[in-house]
Amino acid sequence: MQEGIIQxxxxxxxxxxxxxxxxxxxxRGNFRKKGxxxxxxxxxxxxxxxxxxxxxxxxxxxxxxxxxxxxAVVVTAATQPTFSSxxxxxxLIALELQKVEPILFFSKVDLLNEDEFQHLKSVADxxxxxxxxxxxxAQPFNKTDLQNLLDQLKGKVVTMMGQTGAGKSTLLxxxxxxxxxxxxxxxxxxxxGRHTTxxxxxxxxxxxxxxxxxxxxxxxxxxxxxxxxxxxxxxxxAIAPECKFRGCLHLKEPGCAVKTAVEHGKIMQTRYDNxxxxxxxxxxxxxxx
Ligand SMILES: Nc1nc2c(ncn2[C@@H]2O[C@H](COP(=O)(O)OP(=O)(O)OP(=O)(O)O)[C@@H](O)[C@H]2O)c(=O)[nH]1
Ligand SMILES: [Zn+2]
Numbered sequence: 436m437q438e439g440i441i442q443x444x445x446x447x448x449x450x451x452x453x454x455x456x457x458x459x460x461x462x463r464g465n466f467r468k469k470g471x472x473x474x475x476x477x478x479x480x481x482x483x484x485x486x487x488x489x490x491x492x493x494x495x496x497x498x499x500x501x502x503x504x505x506x507a508v509v510v511t512a513a514t515q516p517t518f519s520s521x522x523x524x525x526x527l528i529a530l531e532l533q534k535v536e537p538i539l540f541f542s543k544v545d546l547l548n549e550d551e552f553q554h555l556k557s558v559a560d561x562x563x564x565x566x567x568x569x570x571x572x573a574q575p576f577n578k579t580d581l582q583n584l585l586d587q588l589k590g591k592v593v594t595m596m597g598q599t600g601a602g603k604s605t606l607l608x609x610x611x612x613x614x615x616x617x618x619x620x621x622x623x624x625x626x627x628g629r630h631t632t633x634x635x636x637x638x639x640x641x642x643x644x645x646x647x648x649x650x651x652x653x654x655x656x657x658x659x660x661x662x663x664x665x666x667x668x669x670x671x672x673a674i675a676p677e678c679k680f681r682g683c684l685h686l687k688e689p690g691c692a693v694k695t696a697v698e699h700g701k702i703m704q705t706r707y708d709n710x711x712x713x714x715x716x717x718x719x720x721x722x723x724x
Pocket of ligand 2 (some may be wrong): 551569678684685686688690691692693
């Protein structure tokens with residue numbers, strides 16, 4: 436019996452990567468009977484061309500459909516499209532909910548003027564202070580950053596995440612030039628063309644397995660409860676014990692340490708404003724039955 440990770444699945448076959456080697460396997464018949472669908476990213480046991488067992492998953496993303504994701508590189512354009520802290524925070528809370536470690540990578544910083552650069556730099560520093568690892572550089576694809584990122588991703592299952600045109604494929608090509616992924620308008624056209632047959636593949640990048648994920652134009656993923664939401668903001672989670680009331684949602688409650696921290700500039704105002712908006716969105720959602 437061997438162990439490995441499913442790298443891609445194609446009409447009933449599962450390609451498994453094990454010790455740097457690729458093995459094509461078929462699912463065992465009783466998976467389907469039990470309603471188990473092997474997923475890309477699954478840790479599995481296999482023998483003689485048959486996938487035999489799937490280990491319990493630590494998480495399971497929907498877009499892309501990948502299991503056991505460790506890290507997500509959130510690629511955010513500094514401009515073109517305009518930077519939105521709201522969109523960034525939506526992605527971060529979705530990842531926090533799934534226990535995926537976000538890594539923030541700012542692309543297109545080279546297109547900013549000096550004022551814009553200074554402003555976004557302070558934003559990037561704000562996220563760094565929260566505890567996120569942040570790549571923000573006037574030359575987005577410089578050697579040092581790329582090497583640090585590769586080191587950080589070593590041995591992990593990773594997804595790329597970000598708006599259409601943010602620069603996900605461009606970053607992957609810099610991390611691993613032999614991938615030669617289509618970018619820009621060409622990438623758009625190809626993705627539209629093969630929309631229905633799109634499959635998820637984990638790309639071998641150095642020692643990481645990375646899923647290149649199609650970009651999105653808007654992001655709505657508020658599956659968390661109003662009580663969970665403050666837990667998904669690490670800087671609020673850290674301060675919440677100082678709030679007067681247990682279970683404080685940091686909205687209208689008196690003696691709220693989070694609101695005080697916002698007033699004192701210890702928590703970013705944009706993060707708090709986005710938090711309040713997300714609470715409203717969760718509240719206004721129709722219950723799903
Ligand atoms: N100047 C500059 N251009 C960039 C940078 N990153 C990406 N681009 C350009 O932005 C365009 C979109 O980049 P892609 O890598 O295709 O973006 P993507 O996130 O993969 O987009 P989707 O595949 O639609 O999700 C391309 O024309 C890139 O050349 C950057 O850091 N600086
Ligand atoms: Zn509070």
